[in-house]
Amino acid sequence: MGADRQKSGDADPPASALPPPAATVATDIPAPTVARLATYLHVLRSFSQRGVLVASSGELATAAGVNPAILRKDLSYVAANGVRGVGYDVGRLTARISMTLHTDSIHTVALAGAGQLGRALLAHTGFGRGFRVAAMFDADPALTGTSLEVGGPRIAPLTDIAAVCAEVEPAVEIGVVATADDDARPAFDAFVGAGVRQVLNVTPVALTTEADVVVRQVDLALELQVLTFQASRGSAQAPRNDLKISSRSDVGAPREVKAADGRHGKAMGEETVTA
Template sequence: MTEQHQARGPVAPGVTAAVGPSASAAVAESRDIPQATVSRLASYLRVLEMLADDGATIVSSEELAKACGVGSAKLRKDLSFLGPNGVRGVGYDVTRLRKRIERALGLDRGHRVVLVGVGNLGRALAGYGGFVRRGFAMVALFDTDPDLVGTRVGDLVVRHIDTLDGACADLQATIGVIATPDDAAQQVCDALVAAGLRCVMSFSPVALDVPDHVELRRVDLAAEMQLLSFSSARNNEQPASAQVIGSSGVPSTEPRNGSVIAP
């Protein structure tokens, strides 16, 4: 289950300090978008990327809404936060809409990610190629295990967490990911905040304390499986149902083969 620390006002995930007039406009635009809409924009973007890969240039609101498991009226309302989009009777330009959503989510500026905890989950995250495609570059890995420090994971050499502060500054990191055992999660979170990071994602189910200016996302994989268990039990009772339960607990018509780790 993904949870979000509520900062002062709704802020799109990944929004950090902006540079230049266009970036400032993007931040201002994002702050006007409700958090529920931000979550759906990420789903729209994922589908638009798939459509682009298939060579599609135009998509109707009905087609996009169906692929994302939402109503077309809700989709049109969500996209209205981005300004004028699409042509009545024609549809949305796939490339143009992708760029508008990427800008609203702050992805057009790119993000530099550091990860703490190079166990099995950490290695899987570090090796996931989809992050780069979506604007997230993994720039550093950290751990405390002497058997791991100095080893290589892909193109990165694992560093000791004692070097976290200086490395984050040198690498201009914008997002920190916690993939450590639960008992170390808060200490690592504190270190990331002390290093100046304002966006943190934790794969620990432990509730973490962060300052108001820090945006925290918590991904609880076990909770996601519990939701799938509920869906499975319900579908066994109603085999004709095609609904699944999303992270928000709201029924969705998204395909069942979605990945929790890969956003």
């Protein structure tokens, strides 16, 4: 790892600290590259917290679990060029990727589900970087009017999603569905009806709609099932690297799927298992 060190900080370097880019940042970036850029950003933040100022492509690639050639190609989309024999400036590269992923500004989030999963998401450090939970909802009447953290939003009933989201300023950009399975569809429909066009679904329920809405599905049970399959192969066998959870390469091109309730609709940006 590079020898240059600095004091760690919680905030990403602001995009305004960057010099004018020598090349234009690409706007049409493949979905797998976007997912890897998010991983690189996580790695860079951990480097920064350890005081690392400069990192080579090999060090970044190893920490991110990718090939250095893939990393360099991915970084070309954000107009980031390292110095041969030296590496990448961690602060500048963090700011460059943050600017590309739009995490250098605050995005408003509404969270449906204040149970254990919702609380875990709220407590996750990732929510503190570029995201503000402005509204929370739950089906439990006992939680109505309470708050999970000092200064946080008061929990409203799931039936109030549309009304509350309409009053949030700035407007809710991302809705998170972390409810019980039976409440997932009503919560999702309410978000869509309120004009929310980006939804993170962490329930096992398939959520689809005819509207132009991007849905990201994160099914923890599915992930565990894949790992169970890998474990069942036995330690004597070398692990397969071709069976993995990956983002669809055709995000943005909706496909027809059938939901658990029998509906057909468009699914965009889903997580899928590829073999």
